[in-house]
Each structure stands twice: as C-alpha cells, then as structure tokens.
Amino acid sequence: xxxxxxxxxxxxxxxxxxxxxxxxxxxxxxxxxxxxxxxxxxxxxxxxxxxxxxxxxxxxxxxxxxxxxxxxxxxxxxxxxxxxxxxxxxxxxxxxxxxxxxxxxxxxxxxxxxxxxxxxxxxxxxxxxxxxxxxxxxxxxxxxxxxxxxxxxxxxxxxxxxxxxxxxxxxxxxxxxxxxxxxxxxxxxxxxxxxxxxxxxxxxxxxxxxxxxxxxxxxxxxxxxxxxxxxxxxxxxxxxxxxxxxxxxxxxxxxxxxxxxxxxxxxxxxxxxxxxxxxxxxxxxxxxxxxxxxxxxxxxxxxxxxxxxxxxxxxxxxxxxxxxxxxxxxxxxxxxxxxxxxxxxxxxxxxxxxxxxxxxxxxxxxxxxxxxxxxxxxxxxxxxxxxxxxxxxxxxxxxxxxxxxxxxxxxxxxxxxxxxxxxxxxxxxxxxxxxxxxxxxxxxxx
Numbered sequence: 001x002x003x004x005x006x007x008x009x010x011x012x013x014x015x016x017x018x019x020x021x022x023x024x025x026x027x028x029x030x031x032x033x034x035x036x037x038x039x040x041x042x043x044x045x046x047x048x049x050x051x052x053x054x055x056x057x058x059x060x061x062x063x064x065x066x067x068x069x070x071x072x073x074x075x076x077x078x079x080x081x082x083x084x085x086x087x088x089x090x091x092x093x094x095x096x097x098x099x100x101x102x103x104x105x106x107x108x109x110x111x112x113x114x115x116x117x118x119x120x121x122x123x124x125x126x127x128x129x130x131x132x133x134x135x136x137x138x139x140x141x142x143x144x145x146x147x148x149x150x151x152x153x154x155x156x157x158x159x160x161x162x163x164x165x166x167x168x169x170x171x172x173x174x175x176x177x178x179x180x181x182x183x184x185x186x187x188x189x190x191x192x193x194x195x196x197x198x199x200x201x202x203x204x205x206x207x208x209x210x211x212x213x214x215x216x217x218x219x220x221x222x223x224x225x226x227x228x229x230x231x232x233x234x235x236x237x238x239x240x241x242x243x244x245x246x247x248x249x250x251x252x253x254x255x256x257x258x259x260x261x262x263x264x265x266x267x268x269x270x271x272x273x274x275x276x277x278x279x280x281x282x283x284x285x286x287x288x289x290x291x292x293x294x295x296x297x298x299x300x301x302x303x304x305x306x307x308x309x310x311x312x313x314x315x316x317x318x319x320x321x322x323x324x325x326x327x328x329x330x331x332x333x334x335x336x337x338x339x340x341x342x343x344x345x346x347x348x349x350x351x352x353x354x355x356x357x358x359x360x361x362x363x364x365x366x367x368x369x370x371x372x373x374x375x376x377x378x379x380x381x382x383x384x385x386x387x388x389x390x391x392x393x394x395x396x397x398x399x400x401x402x403x404x405x406x407x408x409x410x411x412x413x414x415x416x417x418x419x420x421x422x423x424x425x426x427x428x429x430x431x432x433x434x435x436x437x438x439x440x441x442x443x444x445x446x
Contacts, residue, residue: 089119174343211336214375263307335439371415
C-alpha cells in the first residue's frame with residue numbers, strides 16, 4: 001500500500017484558493033525540500049505563468065534547476081535576477097555556487113560575501129571553505145577568492161595524462177564538412193609538412209569547435225589525434241584552476257610545455273569558455289591574468305608551438321573573449337551541428353555494433369530522430385536496451401533489438417538540442433558581428 005502524500009492537505013487548500021501566491025510558493029518549496037525536483041519544477045513553471053514577475057518563484061525554479069544538475073537554465077534565471085537593484089540574497093548565493101562550479105572562484109567569493117552580508121543566515125561554512133574564505137590569515141591571504149601564499153607554496157596540480165587514441169574519423173558518424181575543415185587545417189599539414197613549409201605555413205594552429213552539447217565535439221577531437229597518430233591531452237577547467245594565487249597560470253603553462261615536449265600532440269580544451277570568458281565581463285583581475293597567460297601560450301611567446309595542434313570546444317562561443325578569435329589563435333571557428341539523417345543512421349550503426357539486432361531499418365529510425373544529438377542517440381539505444389533487458393528477465397530469453405523497439409523508445413524522447421538553439425538563435429540574429437554565427441542561421445534556414 002502506497003504511503004499518503006504529505007502535501008495532500010496543501011494541494012487541497014490550493015483547490016479552494018488557486019490564486020493564492022504564498023500557497024503556490026509553499027507547495028513548490030515543499031516539493032523541492034522533499035527532493036521531488038521534477039514536480040517542483042512543474043509547480044514553479046505553472047506558477048510563473050500566472051505570476052511572471054515573482055522573484056521567489058524565479059529563485060526557487062533556479063534552485064530546482066541547480067539541484068537537478070542543470071546549471072545552464074539556472075544561470076539564465078540568476079543572471080536576469082541580479083540585474084535588478086533589489087536582488088534576493090538567495091539568488092546571489094546561488095550565483096556564487098554556479099560561478100564556483102564553473103571555476104570562477106574570484107567572482108564566486110565576491111557574490112558569496114555579498115549574499116551573506118544581506119542575509120547572515122545564508123552563511124555556509126563548507127562552501128566558504130571551498131572558496132578559501134576560511135583560510136588562516138596568519139598563513140595566507142585571500143585575494144579575489146584565491147589564496148596568496150609565499151612563492152613555491154601551495155600544492156602543484158598533476159599534469160593530465162597523454163593518450164594515444166586509436167579512434168579515427170571512420171568511427172565518427174557523419175560530420176563530413178567538419179572533418180574536411182579539420183583535414184585541411186590539421187591533418188594535411190601533418191602528413192605533407194614539406195608542401196606547407198614551401199608556402200610558409202607552419203604545422204599546427206588552433207580550431208574552435210562550437211555547437212549544441214552532445215554533438216561529438218570531444219569525440220571528434222580525439223579522432224583527430226588518432227588520424228595523425230599524435231598524442232592527445234584533454235584539458236578540463238579542474239586541471240588548471242586553483243585557489244592559490246599564480247598556480248592557475250603555472251598549471252596552464254605546464255600543460256602547454258607538456259604538449260610541446262610530446263610533438264605531435266593535440267591539446268584539447270573542453271568547455272573553453274570557462275577559461276576564456278570575455279574580460280569585459282570580469283570585475284576581478286584574477287580571471288584576466290589566466291586569460292592573458294592563455295593568450296601568451298597560444299601565441300608561443302616564449303616557446304614554439306610548431307607541431308602543436310590546439311582544439312577547443314564550447315557550447316557558448318558568444319562568451320569567449322574576442323582576442324581568442326584572432327588568426328594564429330582560434331582563428332578558425334567550426335560549427336558542429338546535430339547530425340543529419342545519414343549521419344544519425346551511421347551513428348546508430350556504430351552504437352548498435354556488436355549488439356543483438358534483427359532487421360533494423362536505420363534510415364527509418366534516423367527520420368524519427370530529427371534534431372537528436374549524438375548523446376541523444378546514445379540515450380535512445382541505452383533506453384532500448386534497458387527495455388529489452390526487462391523483457392528478457394521476464395521470459396528468460398535474450399531477444400534481438402528490432403526497428404519497433406527503437407521506434408517505441410524514440411517516441412518517448414525529445415532532442416536536447418532545442419534549448420541550445422533557442423539561445424543561439426538570438427545571438428545569431430542580434431549579436432552576429434562579422435557573420436560569426438551565420439552557420440547557425442543557415443542551419444535554422446533563416
């Protein structure tokens with residue numbers, strides 16, 4: 001027998017008073033406190049449709065998104081809230097948590113202190129400790145969220161591992177035009193260095209890949225290294241950012257030096273916007289110092305980058321500092337869209353390779369999954385396999401995956417790329433200086 005809903009009385013009260021905003025807020029907050037986040041999200045959204053200017057509802061929805069591991073939607077709401085002079089302290093604290101998660105420790109410290117100053121009850125010792133705020137003043141000093149210590153102090157971060165990928169473009173479904181661009185910029189120079197040197201073209205350079213999440217940017221970068229049999233270093237923000245003053249810059253320099261010692265090498269920066277955000281948006285100098293170091297490394301100011309292939313991926317190219325887009329740095333920007341029909345069929349063939357199947361019509365499934373990213377297609381296959389496993393556990397017999405199984409699973413899923421295109425479309429229409437986002441407009445047929 002199922003247990004009674006602890007919120008039944010509250011729901012009943014709302015039936016008699018549907019326009020009671022405090023009651024609606026209380027219900028949504030109660031659901032969130034019970035970790036029933038999907039229900040809380042629905043309640044917040046329904047209430048906001050009736051009270052679109054309610055700050056408590058906006059803050060609650062942002063907190064619910066954050067609790068579900070959806071920092072993007074949470075940040076959109078919070079950034080809108082903090083533009084107002086009477087921003088709720090809870091929104092400022094959530095902004096601090098989002099900034100800390102993105103590696104922007106300096107800005108996170110500033111926002112945390114402002115939130116606690118407005119509402120001391122929001123003080124969080126564990127979070128403050130992660131930001132370095134509770135450092136012993138006798139040992140160190142917190143400057144813009146990073147702890148300044150005597151030269152040589154502070155733990156050094158280990159360098160990331162060098163991989164030798166065996167993946168090649170043959171295992172990357174679709175993306176033919178993107179592969180051609182990478183072939184011309186990176187692979188041909190590595191295979192025919194004498195031709196490029198005859199024209200004074202150096203072997204190496206940088207490419208920025210951008211597009212919706214889950215569309216294979218990281219997989220493509222790894223396959224690029226496999227194509228030229230080069231080393232591959234995947235760099236995340238955690239490999240670089242450090243709370244100790246100067247350590248982030250040293251970490252970044254150490255990674256570039258590691259790549260230079262292992263030429264040819266593909267150096268891949270995932271979510272590069274977290275490291276290379278526009279300096280005009282930064283109030284603290286710590287982030288600017290990291291960006292300046294990054295630019296110096298890309299330019300090879302103190303060391304040659306010959307044979308060093310630099311790839312970066314981002315879901316938000318509009319947040320990048322314009323200096324990174326100059327020739328010689330990430331001078332070539334490539335849009336990586338969701339796979340088209342033939343590409344979706346190829347990806348599904350790769351994902352189902354080695355699994356029991358029977359007469360799967362890949363073209364039919366490809367038509368039913370318009371707008372799906374590679375990650376969405378992987379989720380489709382995983383969902384189908386789970387359904388077949390449940391069936392096999394009941395009958396005791398493993399059965400092959402069929403077109404019908406995949407069709408049933410596809411009907412329950414929606415492409416995750418739509419939200420990204422909603423944001424990208426606005427930038428492409430209203431902030432498209434120099435035609436930087438023309439590929440988005442072309443893809444959307446606008």
